[in-house]
Amino acid sequence: MKISVQSEAFDLGAESTAFAQGHQDQGAIVTFTGIVRDNPEGTLQKMTIEHYPGMTEKALSEIAAQAVERWSLGDALVIHRYGDLAPGEMIMMVATASRHRKNAFEAAEYLMDYLKSRAPFWKKEFLKDGAEWVDAKQEDEDSLTRWE
Amino acid sequence: MKISVQSEAFDLGAESTAFAQGHQDQGAIVTFTGIVRDNPEGTLQKMTIEHYPGMTEKALSEIAAQAVERWSLGDALVIHRYGDLAPGEMIMMVATASRHRKNAFEAAEYLMDYLKSRAPFWKKEFLKDGAEWVDAKQEDEDSLTRWE
């Protein structure tokens, strides 16, 4: 299991390749990548991600370990950035390796649903006319009920 | 939309990076990669994938176009190899780009379910003690009912 909380950019291609090559006995690899998206008005200057050092690593490790256990994964990977990100930059990625594609997909969705609402990250958007913290979405909270 | 039916290996890292960089306005990128898995006995020498030139490209393009339409994707990619593959080699990949993670995940699962049972590929396994065509799985056929 690779868990990384980092301010530096990561290389999606290199991470994906390394993850897949480490799990050639698994058959199915799913990755999810999140990208900073500009708003429809095109006014996003940057996004700043704050996190809770210490708790973040712990929370991500626990979520990933739960996914590995529940879906009998060969492995899981979570990389999440913090600090300043420009529109178009990659925020985070997860990867799952499984013998079966359904498990790889479900586990990746589970990781994402938990990351969205249970990992201690907070996003602040800096727009042309001011900054604001991103509100948590009820639909993200609702997504978690699927896994109970 | 990139659709490629090829005998050569593809570079998962390079393909993932290029796909993500082309869709920085989408927010969510999902990839699925299939790897030739040895059997539990470790007797798989190689896998040969036969396909129906002409129909394959058409079928993949149609499936991808349907996914783009149904989930309002920014884009979709399908790469599928044919010919001889050794255990550990990558067989195929799909990628989806969407503004919303649920759409990206669902569309990638849809592509995989259709590829498994509706794209004209046939796998033959060469084992230490002989060769055999891989049987289609009822569970793969059943997976398609989810999308009706």
Added chain:
Amino acid sequence: MVDVLYFAWVRERIGVPKESVETSASTVADLVTELSAREERYAAAFADISALRVAVDQELTEFDASIKGAREVAFFPPMTGG
């Protein structure tokens, strides 16, 4: 004349990947009956058509589909892509 294509174990059983067939069959099922009457290798390959799939002009279809004006008809086992 229609091109008839065979894939996977259907190809192996019939012994050729492709052949041009002179036929007046109007449906896929009629063509199967014609071919099966010709030689044992066809009869063997088409013994259980529930185990086969068919495409007419590169579109998946059913055995009762028309082949009037079709350029190619392909027979193969259920697909195993992905």
Added chain:
Amino acid sequence: MVDVLYFAWVRERIGVPKESVETSASTVADLVTELSAREERYAAAFADISALRVAVDQELTEFDASIKGAREVAFFPPMTGG
């Protein structure tokens, strides 16, 4: 003594990311009451605790959780990771 941490807009409203607090509070809720009585900035930040989340020793918990023996208590808005 317990370390109290604030994140996101809670940190901005209270004005510090972290402080050591002398307290005899036995639950998170008691601590919130104590802090809110101190200064307006705390009262403002804690006005609607349904909009807040709390972690005790880096584990998410509820406002009625005990803080006896805890090393750190953190207050923050609902998370927005991913």
